[in-house]
Amino acid sequence: MATMKDIAKLAGVSTSTVSHVINKTRFVSEEIADKVNRAAQDLNYAPSALARSLKMNRTKTIGMLVTTSTNPFFGEVVKGVERSCYHQGYNLVLCNTEGDSQRMRASIDTLLQKRVDGLLLMCSTLVGERIDIFERYPDIPIVVMDWGPMLFSSDKIQDNSLQGGYMATKYLIEAGHRDIGCITGPLIKHQAQMRYEGYKRAMNEAGLGFNADWILEGDFECEGGYQCFKQLYERGNLPSALFVCNDMMAMGAINAANELGVSIPDDVSMIGYDDVHIAKFMTPSLTTIHQPKYRLGKAAVEALLKRLEQPDGETQMVQLEPTLVERSSVMPINY
Known part of the structure; x- marks a missing residue:
């Protein structure tokens, strides 16, 4: 492997001059720089990333x-x-x-x-x-x-996430829904807490009550949404709309609804969160909160x-x- 010393010998200049040309640390005349660059090219010289990182203290x-x-x-x-x-x-x-x-x-x-x-x-x-x-x-x-x-x-x-949860729930309210449930993420996680707080803020602002049977804690994964919707169904009377706190749980919930003969959105409307790429390809395509x-x-x-x-x-x-x-x-x- 060629070194700066090899380049200096071929170009007829000092090793320090080669260093200045390659690292652009000092002005060198165009004629000398061309000599050095041609020599480096002829020798297939590649600067050492390790050596450069040690010198610059950056990797x-x-x-x-x-x-x-x-x-x-x-x-x-x-x-x-x-x-x-x-x-x-x-x-x-x-x-x-x-x-x-x-x-x-x-x-x-x-x-x-x-x-x-x-x-x-x-x-x-x-x-x-x-x-x-x-x-x-x-x-x-x-x-x-x-x-x-x-x-x-x-x-x-x-x-x-607080604003996102509020926006999702308010959208359902503005669409005429009054019986609105929520499948949260794991409430030990900050973002799950904030989305749930946004849901509660919108419900309180509209003067709507909370039905404990319609609020379930999921896991932010498809399986969690699937199991939560099945639990919701087994409890009896379904809400007219659900805020599901991420798209993956919404996907699982829609799958469970299909298995149980519950039509989305004819029987239960649903809004998700995140707007992952596949959300628009679900059946039905998912109304959701876009996270950038x-x-x-x-x-x-x-x-x-x-x-x-x-x-x-x-x-x-x-x-x-x-x-x-x-x-x-x-x-x-x-x-």
């Missing part, structure tokens, strides 16, 4: 932790992260925690030992935990994505790079606003 690599899920929401966010890293000239190292706290800590340790420039964390198993390893790397910038309270300082990117997944990923990368440039700046919290996507799973009614 141009970002580490990201996610919790595994069948929910394509995570994949769509990662797509935004990866594309933004590419446009910024960064590499992305992705680790899956499998929802396991011990594996999460081992992954963080591995990424930090590999000298990533910063970390993106999108794994709710961190909520409420003290991560001692961060204390050993106090200068590593961290951006937390889409989940709530932590015991360590970081920049944060999230969607406004690509922008969530892009904003996280931008926040991390800003923190790298301004390490002592104030901690920032970027909140992305949800929007309503109307499709075919909600039927307006008149009482």
